[in-house]
Amino acid sequence: MPLPKPLRQSKHSGSSSQPRRNICKQCHNLDPRGHTSSVCESESSKEVTSNLTLILDALQLQRTKETTDGGCRFCRVLIKALDNFFDDWKGFRGRIILGMKEKGTIKISIDGNTWRGKLIEIYAESASRAPWPALGHAHHIPANAGSDPTFNFARRCIQDCLTNPKHVACKPPSKALLTMPKRLLDVGRVRVPIRIIDTQGKTFEYATLSHCWGTGPLLKATKAKWSKLVSNIPFDALPPLFQDAIIITRQLGIRYIWIDSLCIIQDSSRDWETESAKMGAIYENSYVTISATDSGDSNTRCLVDRRKAIKIPYENTAKKEFELRARLIQDHHPDTVEREPARPAGHLMTRAWALQEHTLSTRILHYTATELLFECKTSYRCECLPSRKTYPTTPSIIPKAITKRSKDLSAVWDAWQRVVEQYSKRDLTVASDKLPAISGVAAKIKDATGSSYLAGLWKDNLATDLLWSSISSPSDLKLYALEKYRGPTFSWASLNAPVSYYAPDTDERESFKSTIKLHSSSVALGGLNPLGAVFDASIRLCGPCLPALLSSNQKEGGSWEYVLLVRGTSAIPVSNDCLLHESEIVNKSGNSEKTVRRALIGAEMSVFKTPVLCLGVAKYDAWMSGLILGQSERVLGAWERLGTFSAGMEGFGKAEEQVVTIV
Known part of the structure; x- marks a missing residue:
């Protein structure tokens, strides 16, 4: 539980001026x-x-x-x-x-x-x-997530959102602008068969399910099963979580629900690429998203019994007996001081796909272990805090940024970077989904800015987007490069690592100036999604470059540290992307040359002092921030990113403008 920030110190020691005796020094x-x-x-x-x-x-x-x-x-x-x-x-x-x-x-x-x-x-x-x-x-929290009071709470939250004139951001677009999923699950009524239908371009009111697939068997749509799925799916044949999702959908008075594993043909790469590219719009246009926050897989229900409150006997000094109550809750409330949204806890909050689903949904019901939470693009409520106050929410991050955007679009770029920071902390079952699983958010940013997308970065915000840093901690001591290509080294998508962006204060933001020019860029898509997977990408930049030596040293405990050695300056600390090692390449002249590259698993680590190139990307006040580049083994003549640096401008007095290609 975070410590509260004092708003103001009391002139008196408390609300009561009466002295009290026998005050426990501890509690x-x-x-x-x-x-x-x-x-x-x-x-x-x-x-x-x-x-x-x-x-x-x-x-x-x-x-x-x-x-x-x-x-x-x-x-x-x-x-x-x-x-x-x-x-x-x-x-x-x-x-x-x-x-x-x-x-x-x-x-x-x-x-x-x-x-x-x-x-x-x-x-x-x-x-x-x-x-x-x-x-x-x-406030009372019902003992079961499927109780009438909990369903009534869900209905009230949704209806308040739909009817409140202040919820402008939550209003659906016109039917002509709606992007509908190709298929929906018709849950009908209890006595009507459950089946998958083709929407055929028509509009329907539907719910969506956000859930963990897990590692066990999952009911999925395949070409072989398709004929049965479109005719009749027995309720008992559905996994427990899907059964609960259907019960919730019916309780909310909705006939249709979209479940990704059933509404996308999983063994058809074309169908998956087409429908997954629309996933952001599918969640945004749904009536409500049912988030199975605490369910680890489809066999774990969300309509479950909650842990009951306990009674604690208490006797005051007059020997009068009372019964207190105590219950387990989660630290999930929004932070109104820091403007941070709610923090639902559960298995789903570790999954990468789920962040996009929650960011883009218009309304969400989070089924957690202790209670039901509701978020929309305007407000937040939960069973322990059911008031109708306006709080920051995850679905409001992008809409508010777009609404507040100025000519420099800084609010939109900041929102994107905050989402990427959260996204990079989450897990993916399929490594190649790194860019597809955030493509829905990217689509919203593209619509708002009109900027070109460069495998996770934006052309019109390239300087700040390039300066992401891999977050180092004791658990990252064995962070390596990926065995299989997933993105260019200048993109955060090329690593499995939490990343962060520098958040400048107002004065620094005003003095921030890009020192690079983009000559050209190239992105080779890996599928049908224009904002999804890539199999190759490069950028050609012109900016101040300075040769340097990158020095490695192993510290006590086994971790490696790296510093830049630039003539005329003291050693410059480096934020390395991952473990680095010395390698050799054959240059265009046919000669062997030392370089530094990101280390693969099994690479032999050693102490080295090897030439690299420093590219100044941006300056603010008397500081220069930039990229550390090593010569590429994969693309002759090109460079690969190794990390970032920040140093005083005095070290860059001898930097010369140079055109470099980064892959």
Whole structure:
């Protein structure tokens, strides 16, 4: 749970000016008022509430006495909640983060990967008085995802979106502009056969399913099965997740649903390329996307029982008995301060295809392990926070950027780069899907800008797009180049690595200036999708170039570090794309020459100091950022990207304009 940012420090120590005795130094009696770290926020002109975040030592909390006549009774409440939901917390040596809000609930989280994203929420039972004034109540979450209250919540969210005049971005395009899927699954009514239909250019109201395929067997449309799929699919023959998706579709009053594995003929490369290219529009134009967020494959249902809240007995100083409630929730709410969208947790959030589906959908129902979340292009709601306030959402990222775009289109380019950063962290079952699985988002960017697409980069934003960096961490020590070509080295799609872009502040953005000119570009498509897979690509650039030596050295622990050695300057740190190694090529003159290239799995790593070329891509203030290039073994005379650098301009005084081809 992130620590809240104080809006303003209270002039007083809390909402109550009355002194209180026997305040626990550890948990502050689970009361956000009166602590030196309490923060007062004005939610309205009449109401001021206190917030407090405390960091507890886990071992110290574990030592709290469990006897009724000793220790803090409030700490015992925390211990009972932790014992019920985090079984292995005892013995943990670390921090417990306690978040409290006056008249609100108490949230507990623990540092560490074991409990990442999980929260325990403590609250007063709705039908009874709170045991102490600062504790509030919580919204009820039904015990089953397929309950009537949950379906009613889903219907309300969708209807509010459809009828609210403020949801301009959520309005569907005219029927003439709708891109319909070629096929839909007709789920009809209970007594009518389920079958696949051909839409034949007509428009239908339909739902879509966003789901993990998993590694096990999956019901898929194939040429051999086609005749049966278009006539009758017995409900019992469908995998459990598809059954649940059909139940949800019927409950929402919709007749049709699009499921990728059934509505695209999987053993027809032409059909897959044609329909997958329309996938972004298919999700965007659907009535609602059913996101099986917590389901790992089609055999895992989404209409499941949820873990029930527990009762925690509590006795105040007057010996009056109360029953508190505690439940497990996820840290999924939007961050309104940082303008970050909701963070649903589950297997689906690790899948690359799903990000595009969620970014482009108009409305989404996220079926998580703890509750139902709703997102549209305008607002967010969930069962624990069902209010109708406007929050940042994933489906609103692209529409808002397009709406706010100025003549320089910076908002659109920023939105693309933020999506790519999230996308690059996710997994693909089929490695060659790297570009196709984000082509729907690329189509929206292309429509908004009219720019040419260069295998993951944009011609009209080439300087900043080229300066992506591979994110290095201890887990990336064995990051290698791909065995099979998937994209040019200047594209992030050429690696299986999380990437990031530099986010300049306002002053840096104003001083940022590209130092390159694009002479020509070439992209050879790998299929029918113009924004999909490629089997070759290159760009020919003119910009300031400087020869340098790239030096490698192995650090303690086995990782490798690389620095640039440029005459007249100190060593320049390098952000390498992956592991690098020295190699030899035969140049155009027929002579053998040393170069550096991205290392393949099994490459022999060694210490080296080898010539490379530095290409200055952009400058801002007194800094130059650019690419480190090594001579290509694959294309004679061309260069391949090895990483990026950023250095003071003084080192580039002797740089000369040069035309280079990067592949």
